[in-house]
Amino acid sequence: MPNQFTLTLPSERSALSPTIASISLPALAHNLGEVQRLLPPQCEILAVVKADGYGHGGLMVAETLSRLGIRRFGVTTVQEGVALREHGIRESILVMGGVFPFQLSELIQYTLIPVLHDEDTAQGLAEALRGRVPPYPVHIKIDTGMRRLGLPPEKTLSFVQSPLFNGRLQLEGLMTHLADADNPDPDFTLAQIKQFQAVADQLRSAGIPIPLLHVANTAGILFHPETHLGLVRPGIMLYGHTPTGVKPHTARLQPAMRLFTKVIQVRSVGVGDRLSYQGAFRTTRASRIAVLPIGYAHGYSRRLSDKGMVLVRNCRVPIVGNICMDMMLIDVTDLPQVQPGDEAVLMGKQGSEEISAQDLAGWQDSIPYEVLCSIGPRVHRIYEPLP
Numbered sequence: 494m495p496n497q498f499t500l501t502l503p504s505e506r507s508a509l510s511p512t513i514a515s516i517s518l519p520a521l522a523h524n525l526g527e528v529q530r531l532l533p534p535q536c537e538i539l540a541v542v543k544a545d546g547y548g549h550g551g552l553m554v555a556e557t558l559s560r561l562g563i564r565r566f567g568v569t570t571v572q573e574g575v576a577l578r579e580h581g582i583r584e585s586i587l588v589m590g591g592v593f594p595f596q597l598s599e600l601i602q603y604t605l606i607p608v609l610h611d612e613d614t615a616q617g618l619a620e621a622l623r624g625r626v627p628p629y630p631v632h633i634k635i636d637t638g639m640r641r642l643g644l645p646p647e648k649t650l651s652f653v654q655s656p657l658f659n660g661r662l663q664l665e666g667l668m669t670h671l672a673d674a675d676n677p678d679p680d681f682t683l684a685q686i687k688q689f690q691a692v693a694d695q696l697r698s699a700g701i702p703i704p705l706l707h708v709a710n711t712a713g714i715l716f717h718p719e720t721h722l723g724l725v726r727p728g729i730m731l732y733g734h735t736p737t738g739v740k741p742h743t744a745r746l747q748p749a750m751r752l753f754t755k756v757i758q759v760r761s762v763g764v765g766d767r768l769s770y771q772g773a774f775r776t777t778r779a780s781r782i783a784v785l786p787i788g789y790a791h792g793y794s795r796r797l798s799d800k801g802m803v804l805v806r807n808c809r810v811p812i813v814g815n816i817c818m819d820m821m822l823i824d825v826t827d828l829p830q831v832q833p834g835d836e837a838v839l840m841g842k843q844g845s846e847e848i849s850a851q852d853l854a855g856w857q858d859s860i861p862y863e864v865l866c867s868i869g870p871r872v873h874r875i876y877e878p879l880p
């Protein structure tokens with residue numbers, strides 16, 4: 494049955510906003526193709542669309558990937574899963590970030606699949622399911638090194654042998670999460686994989702079927718083919734980026750998001766003028782300063798004050814002074830032709846220049862994930878449709 498989507502492309506309102514994240518759905522499709530190219534044909538893909546699709550608009554991303562044949566989605570919270578269902582996503586939705594007792598009824602109502610990390614949640618879910626048939630699918634996460642959520646490996650067998658799995662709950666998947674899979678030294682990851690496989694073998698020897706085994710995030714997909722099991726969970730590579738950008742790989746990814754705005758004012762200032770809050774930047778020459786209507790309330794980090802670069806008229810120019818909540822200043826002294834209305838690119842290409850999510854991450858001692866998912870609701874999203 495086709496999906497019944499309730500949200501339309503918001504692009505007709507984009508003319509009202511100068512500050513825009515344009516998202517290329519063809520790039521998303523291309524990146525999905527790259528994931529598929531790296532995997533054996535029988536390996537399924539669960540697309541990770543948490544955190545509003547890493548800032549790209551989770552509903553639009555999931556809708557697009559669903560049209561492209563993706564049958565499983567991963568989110569962190571029950572609310573994210575509910576939002577996908579209400580949008581019309583009918584595929585399997587895995588809630589990977591844990592479920593509190595007060596969320597169980599919504600989880601069931603919206604047929605979201607939980608990842609279980611402890612016995613209390615399993616017990617609570619079984620009680621909430623009382624009187625329902627057939628058994629409810631669940632995944633179990635084991636902690637092989639992340640030290641975040643997950644059952645201790647040695648407790649997995651007894652957990653799955655509990656009577657709960659003999660009626661109300663049905664084990665659909667066994668998973669773990671890799672903590673350091675883009676490290677050039679593979680030892681930690683290999684130890685995680687080994688421990689995971691040992692638990693899977695133990696369960697199978699005890700006669701417990703495990704329909705889906707899954708381990709791989711983007712770094713697993715790119716750097717550890719041994720993690721290409723029944724299912725993989727790509728996130729950041731679908732959006733066109735790699736975790737740290739340091740380790741070479743063979744995927745030809747296309748960044749899906751471009752972030753841009755327009756110059757709102759250009760002003761001249763003298764030598765020794767102090768700019769923006771705290772007067773943190775002092776000019777050393779008579780300067781032309783352009784004002785951009787984007788600041789930290791849009792999700793452009795204040796840590797980029799005096800560090801970040803912006804593209805205007807196909808040139809890189811520096812951000813000067815402290816970034817404000819709603820605005821920032823850039824030094825365009827060397828570009829006398831810059832005028833109000835000119836496009837300024839914060840992330841993406843302009844002419845032959847490009848500022849990548851990795852550049853932005855490097856300037857603020859962060860990672861591309863944080864750069865992407867920080868871009869907030871104040872930034873208008875527009876979508877380049879699939880052909």
Ligand SMILES: Cc1ncc(COP(=O)(O)O)c(C=O)c1O
Pocket residue numbers: 541589670709710711712726727728729730736
């Ligand atoms: C459990 C789980 N699986 C998969 C992913 C996707 O990771 P990546 O974006 O590195 O592909 C994440 C994201 O952090 C995650 O938490």
